[in-house]
Amino acid sequence: MSELPDPRFILNRITSSEWVINDLRYPSDDPRHVVACVYEFAETEVEVTWLRDLPLATRYGTAFEVLEDVERMRDSSRAARPMFIPHRPPLLAT
Numbered sequence: 074m075s076e077l078p079d080p081r082f083i084l085n086r087i088t089s090s091e092w093v094i095n096d097l098r099y100p101s102d103d104p105r106h107v108v109a110c111v112y113e114f115a116e117t118e119v120e121v122t123w124l125r126d127l128p129l130a131t132r133y134g135t136a137f138e139v140l141e142d143v144e145r146m147r148d149s150s151r152a153a154r155p156m157f158i159p160h161r162p163p164l165l166a167t
Contacts, residue, residue: 080097080144081096081097081098081144081147082094082095082096082097082108082140082143082144082147083095083097083140084111084136084137084139084140086136089113090112090113091110091111091112091113092110092111092119092136092139093107093108093109093110093111094107094108094109094111094139094140094143095107095108096108105125107124108123108124108125108127108143109121109122109123109124109125109127109139109143110122110124111133111136111139113136114132117134118132118133118134119132119133119134119135119136119138119139120132121133121139127143127146129142129143129146130142
């Protein structure tokens with residue numbers, strides 16, 4: 074039986090047209106706890122105000138797409154270890 078790990082990021086609805094994305098790694102009184110504020114811009118579009126320096130879009134179709142992008146960004150940033158690149162002396166010109 075496999076269990077899903079606890080999510081690190083969650084989407085909390087504040088009003089009928091506003092959400093926040095919280096990072097559960099930090100306590101609620103820590104400023105890093107809130108990652109983004111999401112506002113319904115139109116019926117099929119939301120606008121994001123990022124509270125962290127993330128290279129992500131500011132407009133999405135739904136608030137859930139924003140959460141998926143944050144999770145994808147986190148997963149891709151730790152997908153692989155740095156690769157070792159061997160260093161060799163320069164070739165001699167003949």
